[in-house]
Amino acid sequence: MNLSDLNNLDFGxxxxxxxxxxxxxxILLCGAVLGAxxxxxxxxxxxxxxxxxxxxxxxxxxxxxxQHKAANLEAYRQQMVEMKESFGAMLRQLPGKTEVAGLLxxxxxxxxxxxxxxxLFKPENEQRKEFYAELPIRMxxxxxxxxxxxxxxxxxxxxxxxxxxxxxxxxxGGSDRLVMDVTAKTYRYLDEGGQ
Numbered sequence: 001m002n003l004s005d006l007n008n009l010d011f012g013x014x015x016x017x018x019x020x021x022x023x024x025x026x027i028l029l030c031g032a033v034l035g036a037x038x039x040x041x042x043x044x045x046x047x048x049x050x051x052x053x054x055x056x057x058x059x060x061x062x063x064x065x066x067q068h069k070a071a072n073l074e075a076y077r078q079q080m081v082e083m084k085e086s087f088g089a090m091l092r093q094l095p096g097k098t099e100v101a102g103l104l105x106x107x108x109x110x111x112x113x114x115x116x117x118x119x120l121f122k123p124e125n126e127q128r129k130e131f132y133a134e135l136p137i138r139m140x141x142x143x144x145x146x147x148x149x150x151x152x153x154x155x156x157x158x159x160x161x162x163x164x165x166x167x168x169x170x171x172x173g174g175s176d177r178l179v180m181d182v183t184a185k186t187y188r189y190l191d192e193g194g195q
Contacts, residue, residue: 123137
């Protein structure tokens with residue numbers, strides 16, 4: 001069979017074609033059917049398969065994380081119990097509404113016991129946070145460096161939580177005395193009613 005025979009093929013009578021032409025026509029027809037099947041059906045299924053494969057990988061990761069948590073559930077429960085105990089201990093260090101006045105006295109007595117002179121001791125308005133309230137106290141004290149150290153140590157040793165913030169220390173005139181401006185903050189737990 002040569003190329004001139006291909007030009008003379010009668011498409012109305014494919015049964016009379018030479019065997020090679022029939023084979024080529026069958027191969028082309030099968031290729032067209034397979035291509036159309038892939039284009040209209042298999043391609044969408046393949047994309048869906050790839051999507052499901054990705055989801056499977058993500059779900060395996062989620063499963064592994066949850067399996068790890070489940071395997072360590074008892075340790076997490078123990079840790080939760082310890083955290084609740086620790087939180088309870090910290091809450092006990094926060095003064096109640098009735099204890100704030102006594103705590104203010106404790107802070108001022110700690111300063112006086114350290115040998116400091118108070119020029120300013122001004123409790124500010126209480127600032128409410130999520131589950132606690134913050135009571136800032138602006139102070140200006142005069143003393144020596146070592147007296148300041150004693151005061152800070154004494155405040156840290158108080159049975160309730162008191163923190164010192166925004167402090168500045170400057171020299172007073174021609175003496176060896178220093179002036180410290182500081183804001184002490186004490187905290188109290190707000191009960192369920194926000195009180």
